[in-house]
Structure formats: structure tokens, C-alpha cells
Amino acid sequence: GAVVSQHPSRVICKSGTSVKIECRSLDFQATTMFWYRQFPKQSLMLMATSNEGSKATYEQGVEKDKFLINHASLTLSTLTVTSAHPEDSSFYICSARDLRTSGTDTQYFGPGTRLTVL
């Protein structure tokens, strides 16, 4: 149990285009989903916390107008990178907290999406 999927797993796009990444909890309901970004040889950095039915909370330095997050249901959150530029190329990973274990810090990670902006 506790499987999180991400789609697409890899995307290559031209500079200036927008890219949408989906994060789904497949066998549980997620009250909260998190979006992370990982640059080469660096650790994961939290970008934003997404709660179902409410606005996402962004970490300092993350532009909310550039990284649009929608958490429309308890099993789906989307991250849209708007007007992507080469510096946005990174590994984007989501995680989800199971509603049944919401009193703990347990998070389940998706397999990640590798974005390359040309």
C-alpha cells in the first residue's frame, strides 16, 4: 500500500512553455501533498505544501505565480511550471501524507519527474 505516482516521469520542453506534473496517491487519501525540487548533487528542497481544497503554502524564495499548485482532490495534486526556463530544469518529486496517519510525519514519495528545459 501507500503508493504515489507521478506523471510524466520525464519531460523535455522548449523555453517559455508550461509543463504540468501530476502527483497521485493510488491507494490512499492524502490530506497533504508536498512538492520538492532537487538539483544535481544537491538535496531535496521543499517548494510548497499543498492541502486539499485550499491554497498551497510556498517556501521562501519559491515564486507562487511561476509554480502553480492545485490540489483538487484527496488523491491528486498538480504542479505547473509556467514559462519554463533552462534554470528550471530539475528533478521534481512529490510526496503525500496518508489521511489515516495524518498525526505522524510519514510521507510517501512519488518516483519523481525529470524536467529538462531547452
Place this chain on the structure above:
Amino acid sequence: RKEVEQDPGPFNVPEGATVAFNCTYSNSASQSFFWYRQDCRKEPKLLMSVYSSGNEDGRFTAQLNRASQYISLLIRDSKLSDSATYLCVVTTGGTSYGKLTFGQGTILTVHP
């Protein structure tokens, strides 16, 4: 100062060796502590939680020293499959409840 600091390594050890990783955290209000493992180009996977009393899971032993704000991971009888990046992770409560803060990771390579 980084919130979670680790020696990035790399650690290169032969099969069967014992290797130890250390981690320090700066926020004394941190509440939960974990070690994650991340393989190249993959998502991180939970290896084990860390408790003050220390905990062991097979060849892996984790220890937490709250007074020193220090976390350790010991791997005994290293296997080739243990080669990965090991991430020290902490969470804090309050408004940051559930927020995982990752260290930069320690790279381990186990060779034959």
C-alpha cells in the same frame, strides 16, 4: 548554517565493512528524525526512523543524541546493494508540522 548538515563523502568501502554516517541539526525544536536512502535518479525511500533510545533494523543501527543535536547511522557487513546516497531528515512541529528538511546526503559506494 544549514538546518541539517552531513558529510557528503563519498565513502568508499569494501564489502563486509562497517561504516558510520553522522548528521547534525540546528533546530533544537526538531521533533522527528529519519534516515532515507536515495538511489541515483530515484526518489528517496525511508530507511528507518531514529529514536533517542537507539534502534536497530538488521544491519542498520540509528542513534539520536538530542543534547548534542546529532544523529548517526551505522551499517554493518556492507553489501554492494547498500551503495546509495543516505539522507538525514528532520521535522519540526508547530507551523512546520510534517515538513521534512533534508541534509545534502552522504554518498556510499561499496566495492567488491
